Amino acid sequence: MLRVEKLNFAYGDLKVLWDVDLEVNEGEIVTVVGANGAGKSTTLKNISGLVKPASGSLSFQGRDLTRMQPHQVVEAGLVQVPEGRRIFPEMTVMENLRMGSYVKATRADRQKNIDWVFELFPRLRERERQLGGTMSGGEQQMLAIARGLMANPKVLLLDEPSLGLSPLLVKNIFDIIIGINRQGVTILLVEQNVYQSLRVSHRAYVMETGRVVLTGKGDELLNNDHVKKAFLGM
Amino acid sequence: MAVFMQSFLSGILIGGVYALIGIGLTLIFGVMRIINFGHGDILMVGMYLTYVLFTWLHIDPFVSVLITFPLMFLFGGFLQKVFINRVLHAVAQNQILLTIGLGLVMSNTAMLIFTSDYKILTTSYSSSTLQVGGGVTVSTPLLISFAITAAVTAALYWFLLKTDTGQAIRATAQDREAAQLMGINVKRMSILAFGLGSALAGTAGALISPTYYIFPQVGGGFTLKAFVITVLGGMGSVVGATLGGILIGITESLSAVYISSGWKDVVVFVLFLLVLLFRPSGLMGKSRT
Numbered sequence: 001m002l003r004v005e006k007l008n009f010a011y012g013d014l015k016v017l018w019d020v021d022l023e024v025n026e027g028e029i030v031t032v033v034g035a036n037g038a039g040k041s042t043t044l045k046n047i048s049g050l051v052k053p054a055s056g057s058l059s060f061q062g063r064d065l066t067r068m069q070p071h072q073v074v075e076a077g078l079v080q081v082p083e084g085r086r087i088f089p090e091m092t093v094m095e096n097l098r099m100g101s102y103v104k105a106t107r108a109d110r111q112k113n114i115d116w117v118f119e120l121f122p123r124l125r126e127r128e129r130q131l132g133g134t135m136s137g138g139e140q141q142m143l144a145i146a147r148g149l150m151a152n153p154k155v156l157l158l159d160e161p162s163l164g165l166s167p168l169l170v171k172n173i174f175d176i177i178i179g180i181n182r183q184g185v186t187i188l189l190v191e192q193n194v195y196q197s198l199r200v201s202h203r204a205y206v207m208e209t210g211r212v213v214l215t216g217k218g219d220e221l222l223n224n225d226h227v228k229k230a231f232l233g234m
Numbered sequence: 235m236a237v238f239m240q241s242f243l244s245g246i247l248i249g250g251v252y253a254l255i256g257i258g259l260t261l262i263f264g265v266m267r268i269i270n271f272g273h274g275d276i277l278m279v280g281m282y283l284t285y286v287l288f289t290w291l292h293i294d295p296f297v298s299v300l301i302t303f304p305l306m307f308l309f310g311g312f313l314q315k316v317f318i319n320r321v322l323h324a325v326a327q328n329q330i331l332l333t334i335g336l337g338l339v340m341s342n343t344a345m346l347i348f349t350s351d352y353k354i355l356t357t358s359y360s361s362s363t364l365q366v367g368g369g370v371t372v373s374t375p376l377l378i379s380f381a382i383t384a385a386v387t388a389a390l391y392w393f394l395l396k397t398d399t400g401q402a403i404r405a406t407a408q409d410r411e412a413a414q415l416m417g418i419n420v421k422r423m424s425i426l427a428f429g430l431g432s433a434l435a436g437t438a439g440a441l442i443s444p445t446y447y448i449f450p451q452v453g454g455g456f457t458l459k460a461f462v463i464t465v466l467g468g469m470g471s472v473v474g475a476t477l478g479g480i481l482i483g484i485t486e487s488l489s490a491v492y493i494s495s496g497w498k499d500v501v502v503f504v505l506f507l508l509v510l511l512f513r514p515s516g517l518m519g520k521s522r523t
C-alpha cells in the first residue's frame with residue numbers, strides 16, 4: 001500500500017537517510033524504532049511531503065508521492081500526527097477537530113467522525129470548548145490523534161505519540177492505537193518506546209544512523225539479541 | 235466635558251479606520267511572518283482608485299468600497315503569488331527589501347500617472363456634521379466610514395471564526411507545518427491573507443479619501459501607523475490590532491485637543507514605548523518561544 005524504496009535525504013550537506021526501504025500493507029501496524037537522530041521522523045516527513053527526497057521513490061497505492069504537495073498527500077489518505085503534537089494552541093478542541101477534516105472530501109463525514117473520536121477519547125468531549133494550548137500533554141496527544149482521524153486516513157502516520165507521557169497514559173495510547181487499527185486504519189508508527197511499540201506491531205523496522213538495519217515481525221524483534229542489547233538493556 | 239466627549243468620539247471614529255489598516259498588516263504577518271512595509275502604499279492605491287472612480291465614473295467614495303475591496307483583494311493576491319511567495323523562506327532583510335521595493339514602485343507609478351499634486355475628493359457631505367447631543371457634533375463622512383469599518387470588521391471576524399477557510403487561515407498562522415498536515419494548502423492561504431490584508435488597506439484608503447489629501451507619498455505615514463498598531467496589539471493578533479487602532483485614534487485625538495496637534499505623534503509614540511516597556515509582546519500578544 002505504502003512503499004518507500006532507496007530513499008536518500010540530506011539537510012543541506014548533512015546526509016541523514018541512506019537507501020531506506022520500507023513497506024506498509026493494508027491493515028497492518030508497522031513500527032519504525034530507533035534512537036534519537038536515527039532518521040525516523042525524517043522518513044515520515046519525506047512521506048508527508050514536508051521535505052523532498054534527494055533520491056529514491058515513495059509511492060502510495062501506486063501513486064508517486066514525491067510529486068505531491070503536503071496537502072495533496074493528505075487528500076490521498078496519508079495523514080501524519082506530528083511529533084510534539086502540534087495542535088493549534090489558540091483554537092478550541094472543536095476547532096482543532098474541524099481543521100482535521102479541512103479536506104473537502106472528508107467534510108461530509110465531519111459529524112460522524114466527531115462522534116467517533118469523542119467515543120474514543122471521552123475526555124475531549126468534556127473539553128470541547130477549551131483552547132488546545134491550555135490542555136495537558138496527554139490531552140493534547142489525544143487531540144492530535146483525534147484530529148488526524150478526522151481526515152478519514154487510509155494510513156495514519158504517528159510520530160512519537162508516547163513522547164513525554166506518563167507510563168499509564170503511554171499504555172492507554174497504545175491500547176487506542178490497537179483499537180483504531182482494528183477499525184480498519186493502517187498504522188505506521190515511529191517510536192523510541194521500543195518495548196511497547198514492538199509489542200503492538202505486526203512488523204517493524206529498526207533504524208540506526210539513517211539506515212534500516214533490521215526488519216521483522218514485532219515479537220521476533222522483541223527477542224532479537226541486537227534489539228535486546230541496543231534498546232531494551234537486556 | 236463636551237470638548238472631551240467630542241474629541242474622544244472622533245478619536246474612536248478615526249481609530250476604526252486605523253484598526254482596519256492594522257488588521258490587514260497583522261493578518262499578513264500572522265500567516266507569513268512577513269512585515270509588509272508597502273502596506274501604506276497599498277492604502278494609497280486604494281485612495282487613487284476611489285479618486286478615479288469618483289471623478290471619472292461619479293461613484294460615491296463610500297459606495298465604491300464595493301468595487302475597491304474586491305479589486306484590491308485581487309491586487310494583493312497577485313502581489314503575493316508573483317512576488318512575496320518567492321521570498322517566504324528567504325532571510326528577513328530580503329523580505330523587507332521586497333515589500334519596501336513594491337511600495338516604492340506603487341508610489342512612483344502613482345506619481346507618473348497623477349503627478350505629485352495633492353488631490354482632494356469633495357463630496358456633498360465632505361464638511362457636513364451631525365449633532366449627537368450635549369453639544370457634541372461628529373463629521374458625517376467620519377461617521378459613515380466608521381459604520382462601514384464596523385461592518386467590514388464584523389464580517390472579517392465572522393469569516394475567521396466560523397468558516398472553514400477562515401479557520402484554516404488562523405491554523406496556518408498558529409502552526410504552518412501542522413496546517414499542511416491537515417491538508418491545508420498554505421500557499422493558497424498566504425495568497426488569501428495578502429489579498430485580504432490589501433483589501434482592508436484599500437478599503438481604509440477609500441474610506442478616508444473624502445477627508446484626507448490624496449498624493450503618491452501618503453502611504454509612508456500609514457505604514458508606520460499600521461506597524462505601531464500591530465506591535466501595540468501584539469504581532470499577529472487581529473483582536474489586538476482592532477484595540478490598538480482604536481487606542482491610537484483616541485490618543486491622537488485627545489492629545490491634539492489637550493496638548494497640541496503638532497505633538498500628537500509624540501504622544502502616540504510615548505504611549506507605544508510605554509506599552510512595550512510593560513508588555514513587550516503587545517496588548518494581546520503571546521510571548522513567542
